Amino acid sequence: MKLFTSRRNFLSKSSTLLAAGVFLHPIELFSHAKKATFTVGEIMDAFIAQVPGAPFENTVDTLKTGSKTQVVTGIVTTMFATVSVIKKAIELNANFIIVHEPTFYNHLDETEWLENDPVYQFKQELLAKNGIAVWRNHDYVHRLEIDGVQAGVVQQLGWDDYYKQNAVLEIPTSTLEELISHIKAKLEVPAMRYVGDLSQPVSKVLLLPGAIGGRRQIEMAMQEKPDVIIVGESPEWETPEYVRNSNEMGINLSLIVIGHSASEEGGSEFMANWVKTEFPEIPTFHIPSGNSLNII
Template identity: 65%
Template sequence: MNHKNRRDFLKTSGFAVAGSVLSIPSLGSTFLEKKDWTVGEIMDLFISQVPDAPFPTTVDTLKSGNKDIVVTGIVTTMFATITVIREAIAKHANFIIAHEPTFYNHLDETEWLEDDEVFEYKKQLLDEHGIAVWRNHDYVHSLQIDGVQKGVVEQIGWSDYYKNDAVLNIPQTNLKDLISLLKKNLDVPAMRYVGDLNQSISKVLLYPGAIGGRRQIEGLMLERPDVLIVGESPEWETPEYVRNANEKGDQVSLVVIGHSASEEGGSAFMADWVKKFIPDMPVYHIPSENSLKIF
């Protein structure tokens, strides 16, 4: 069965598992009760709700374990850190849904890490406890409503201003108070910024994560927001552009949250998705926190 036919089959016909006939729901309905779920079935259920999925090329693959593992519990997180893995073990959860790479590069290529002690320790920990790790990056971003963006907006407290778009028109504030709000609601001790703390802010361009300096700058050129909020950006790209814009006389600001905090709301979204569609499954959202500390 090819990818398109397989997706159509899942959406229209349902599938039978453990004696129960299950139908694939829309995002507005709740999944029927089922006793045992495998890793592959949960992956397929989520992917079936993504337009034009499954994708022929994606980084959203299993990084450990296999699709036949019967799931005892799920942990959602940004990064499957060793600390998160240990917490999953303590909670008897054997399926981690992470948003970012597990092995330090975008494609999770591991050949170059062979014989490295850090890699071997992490891999052995996962293997010994039979834990599957699935990166859900491309698919969750490709939902009809971007799951990461939606989760972050909810975490900030801007749901009333969200129109399934990166542009949000919020009540007028200033840059200083905006940063204070982000720090409080995203639980980040400090943020880097470019701009005037007294600048008036009402039009926000929100790009969680790291979409690249060119796309960030193109967003500024197109949308002309008061502030661009990002997860991270190379210092020689967007920060320099915004600095030059201010030197020219424009009033525009940049706030850099940090990659983990800027998208952790997406992992909270995934935990809520599990609760909604697999209500009997134990699920825990464990923030992986930022690897970089502030002194």
């Protein structure tokens, strides 16, 4: 599942062009490959350039702290820039954190209402004191030709052979209970919620990580008619209730609710792999942020 053309491939193709007598300016051919350092903005721009229709006029994918001009010493990818993740980044001498979700407790990362709050102040000061830039990559990674989050989750689940670049997968038939056990093991989730009959055979999967909204989940289920819908989360009065009503009618449809963070963490690992491919000079680490909610 090759989504990007690496700089190494670019150099190989460039060599072929030179051999054929096609002249490329030396700066164009070698400047990127020979660079010893890169800025936050250069890395952001390199990723955004591979997204169809980008850059977007309206997006939450902005720098939350730091500057686009600062030189990157190391990169950490994660779902949430938790205090623990920030401290680990400091230990690793990584001054650029790429997150998928908000840093300051709301979708737009608005902070005016938090200015006098000690929790916000502590986190903001920790980032500022250590010169850490935080970039949210949510809209762009989802809008790649192949959704980067979905691709990352598919890889985590070991379903690459069944993935056809969309949300529907035909996996080997198992029971719903066996499928839940597989997901728990692969994503390291201790428990998850479900609707349906645990003995139901399932093979056609509608995989929708994160929280795309109950209506969209239901509309896609209506269109695709899967055996099971796998989501990150959904309000209980929406998709879970629709699936329960389907069961009450005698329709064999199941729902697995993984939890938002675990359902999309694979996307952050996808980002780490992208950086390692495109910018191998930069020390890059994927640090799962884990779930803030415990189970008792």
